[in-house]
Amino acid sequence: MQSRQAGPLPPSRVVTDSGVDHVRLAYHYLDTGDLDGLGSLLHEGARGAVPEPAPYGGRHHIQRIVAEGDCVVVMGRLVPGLGEFVDVFTLSAEGMLRGCRRYHAGLR
DSSP: OOOOOOOOOOOOHHHHHHHHHHHHHHHHHHHHTOHHHHHTTBOTTOOSOSOOOOGGGOEEEEEEEEEETTEEEEEEEEETTTEEEEEEEEEOTTSOEEEEEEEEEEOO
């Protein structure tokens, strides 16, 4: 009988929930230009962990957040009328932002 080597355990629900709070704060800090606040949410050495700023003075409007383990997915709109996005965040074991990838749904 072969045994499978288990990978790292996923973060606890408390860590995932903390990561969701950090994601929400990241959009607030990004939209208000608070770079120090934004930096305080990043895992040490994180690269590409910040969502793109809204162009032309727009803001992020979150429509839905889905979180599981070390992954947080945000669906939203850039307002006013600048298009839709999906951001996929990766969390550290402590719930800090480690990575972010944006998918654009285009302009309306």
